[in-house]
Amino acid sequence: MIWVLILSLITIVSVVAGLRRRKVVYFFLPFASIFAFMLVKVIMVPLPFLDTVRFIFQLRG
Structure with a gap:
C-alpha cells in the first residue's frame, strides 16, 4: 500500500x-x-531472471 502512495505522489x-x-x-x-x-x-522472484520473464509473458487471462 505504501508503494501505491509513493508512486501516486511521484505522479x-x-x-x-x-x-x-x-x-x-x-x-x-x-x-x-x-x-x-x-x-x-x-528481480526479487527466486527464479532466474529470464525464466521469470518467460513465465510472466506466458500467463493468459
Whole structure:
C-alpha cells in the first residue's frame, strides 16, 4: 500500500512540475518509476531472471 502512495505522489508531483515548467521530461518520470518498481519486483522472484520473464509473458487471462 505504501508503494501505491509513493508512486501516486511521484505522479502528481511530476505532472504539476511538467505543467508549470512546460518540459516533457517530467511526464516520463512516472513511467520510469513504475517500470523500475516492476523490474525490482521481478528481480526479487527466486527464479532466474529470464525464466521469470518467460513465465510472466506466458500467463493468459
